[in-house]
Amino acid sequence: MxxxxxxxxxxxxxxxxxxxxxxxxxxxxxxxxxxxxxxxxxxxxxxxxxxxxxxxxxxxxxxxxxxxxxxxxxxxxxxxxxxxxxxxLLEGQPSMVIHKGHLVYDVLKQNRLDIDELQHMLRSKDVFSIEEVEYAILEADGEVSVLKKPEYQTPTIADLNLAPKPVKIGRVLISDGEIVWDNLKEASLNKTWLEEELHKQNVQSIEDVFYAEWQENQQKLFVALYHTKKKRQN
Structure with a gap:
């Protein structure tokens, strides 16, 4: 013992x-x-x-x-x-595996990275075709950083000449059927408002909600309900 x-x-x-x-x-x-x-x-x-x-x-x-x-x-x-x-020597250094749209075979071989592994890593960056890539760098920690070709890049607000809007983070108001009071207070909201918003989406009880997020930019409450159980178990 x-x-x-x-x-x-x-x-x-x-x-x-x-x-x-x-x-x-x-x-x-x-x-x-x-x-x-x-x-x-x-x-x-x-x-x-x-x-x-x-x-x-x-x-x-x-x-x-x-x-x-x-x-x-x-x-x-x-x-x-x-x-x-x-x-x-201790942390390693980045290696460019795609340069100006061309695969650098010697660098791939040096890092023991085959084409299937590279494609898998690119897909994790939402790149599903090597043709889209202008530059790809294998970082020291094994992650890959990608710069797409101009025609495949997502346009920015500056590219579209739109007026920028202030960025506001989404706040979790309900998690696993319980109110996150700190976030509710920081958003200058209250329980009455929250219940009214839920009723607008035909949600009768806070306990029926698995996850709810206040998206301040859109002035919208995103709600995800329980789908595998009718009533939250205490």
Whole structure:
């Protein structure tokens, strides 16, 4: 029983320590995975995992391993910021796989990227034909950035010579049958107004709504109802 309690304490401490380490190092460590980030994550997980199942390891040893690895990552980040040349070695560099509408075969081969994988990555960017692409860059984190040919680009407000309108974010007012009060207040709205808007769309109860979003630009309430159950289960 004592062994399980010790494992529980080690696991909880390891979780909290890793979470704190990510917060200290910043969001860039988890926003995208470069090859160095991937290796760091694997090794850090291995260190903590081995410490958890080592009978002689305890919280002090786990703390030391996490602190040591966090320090190494922090030092590496400082080096990449101060010495530009080290970034390419540790983080990799972008590679242009499509240049002026032409596939760059040597770059594809160098990055071990076949045409099927490239097409899959382009489709994730809403590009369903290589013919539409003027430039495509394979980023260091494995994502692809795309610049379409002029004839396939979406026209902007400036292209159409239209007067720009202020951009306003949509606010979630109902989530899983419950009102998001903070958003309702920030939008200067109230429950009475919300119920009236729902009634206009033939919705009788807030609990029938799975998701509702106030689209301020259009002065419109988007409503999505439950379709798999008639009544929300408490």
């Amino acid at each position: 004592n062994e399980y309690l010790l494992m529980l304490a080690d696991a909880i401490f390891g979780f909290i320590a890793l979470f704190a380490l990510v917060k200290i190092l910043g969001k860039t460590q988890i926003s995208s995975l470069t090859p160095f980030d991937f290796i760091s994550a694997v090794i850090l997980g291995e260190l903590v995992g081995n410490a958890l199942y080592d009978e002689e390891a305890g919280i002090p040893k786990i703390a030391f391993l996490i602190a040591l690895w966090g320090l190494l990552i922090y030092i590496t980040e400082i080096i990449t910021q101060k010495f530009k040349g080290s970034r390419y």
